[in-house]
Amino acid sequence: MGARVAARRLTKIYQDPSGEGEVFALRNLDLEIEPDEFVCIVGQSGCGKTSFLHMLAGLREQTSGEILVDGRPVKGPGADRGMVFQDYALLPWKTARANVELGPKIRGLSASDRREIADRFLTIVGLAGFEDRYPHELSGGMQQRVGIARALANEPPVLLMDEPFAAVDALTRISLQENMERIWANQKTTVVFVTHSVDEAVFLADRVVVMAPRPGRVDSIFKIDVPRPRVWAEMETDSTFNELRGAILRKVLG
Numbered sequence: 001m002g003a004r005v006a007a008r009r010l011t012k013i014y015q016d017p018s019g020e021g022e023v024f025a026l027r028n029l030d031l032e033i034e035p036d037e038f039v040c041i042v043g044q045s046g047c048g049k050t051s052f053l054h055m056l057a058g059l060r061e062q063t064s065g066e067i068l069v070d071g072r073p074v075k076g077p078g079a080d081r082g083m084v085f086q087d088y089a090l091l092p093w094k095t096a097r098a099n100v101e102l103g104p105k106i107r108g109l110s111a112s113d114r115r116e117i118a119d120r121f122l123t124i125v126g127l128a129g130f131e132d133r134y135p136h137e138l139s140g141g142m143q144q145r146v147g148i149a150r151a152l153a154n155e156p157p158v159l160l161m162d163e164p165f166a167a168v169d170a171l172t173r174i175s176l177q178e179n180m181e182r183i184w185a186n187q188k189t190t191v192v193f194v195t196h197s198v199d200e201a202v203f204l205a206d207r208v209v210v211m212a213p214r215p216g217r218v219d220s221i222f223k224i225d226v227p228r229p230r231v232w233a234e235m236e237t238d239s240t241f242n243e244l245r246g247a248i249l250r251k252v253l254g
Contacts, residue, residue, distance in 0.1 A: 003032035003068075004190045005056065005158060010065035012051050024215035025051040028065070031209065031218055035157075038184055038191045040201035041209045042252055048216025049194045050162060056192060057083050057160050069158060079107075082151035084161045088143040090135045096122060096146045097131040103154040121149040124186070126179055141172035145179070152187060161193040165200065174232050177203055181230055198249045202241060203230055210251045222248055 010029040013022045026048040033039050041049050054060040056067055058076040067074040069081065077083075090099050100118035109117070122131055125145040135143050144164055151159055165173045177200060184191055184204075195201050201208045205224050212219035226241050235241045 004035040005033040006068040007031045011063045013063040027215035029217050036188045038206045040193045040205035042201050043211030047211040053194050081158045082156035084147050084151050084164045086163045088147050092135050095132050100150045100153050121153045125149045140168045158190045202245045
């Protein structure tokens with residue numbers, strides 16, 4: 001099997017808000033991501049990380065170049081890609097179970113099948129017993145777990161995550177990272193994860209892609225040769241982890 005995700009000479013140009021000229025968010029970006037690979041993308045603000053992810057999701061259109069998923073050009077949103085946003089994006093009038101059931105419902109599954117799928121994925125993300133809670137009854141970290149379960153419930157080959165843990169406190173973030181590492185190990189979906197945190201990227205990824213400052217392009221790629229499963233209590237003293245973290249941080253900071 002070839003690359004699951006391929007970006008070829010991908011370019012995105014925005015009009016300058018001042019009305020004077022154009023801004024290259026991305027210019028001739030080339031990147032391949034293998035099936036079942038967990039790839040984190042890091043870089044300074046404005047380097048095009050989120051623009052790339054949103055084009056891969058089909059939420060924005062590239063100016064030139066192409067993005068392929070399993071050899072097919074991305075023309076818009078599709079069931080082959082699931083998206084997890086930073087702001088949870090849950091429907092506040094629906095329970096956790098009903099939020100997770102949205103995708104299966106759109107696919108026409110029966111009520112009993114939808115319930116089974118939703119409860120299974122809520123259990124996977126550690127929310128068994130919270131199926132009937134509404135978003136306002138859940139902490140930020142729990143709401144994000146519902147968002148992850150909702151994306152996984154469609155069983156997409158590619159899971160896209162846009163700084164999903166940035167809005168929670170430090171201890172919750174550690175818990176979500178460890179939970180995500182376990183989920184990925186069990187589900188084995190392809191994950192493209194955008195983050196500002198080098199620590200988070202090294203903890204989660206098989207490879208970390210460092211983006212160059214605008215115009216965005218791939219500056220360098222680091223293979224993370226740290227055994228799985230990973231837990232933070234062990235990573236803090238792992239020499240390979242710390243060497244990679246330092247090397248990537250230096251590259252990001254330029």
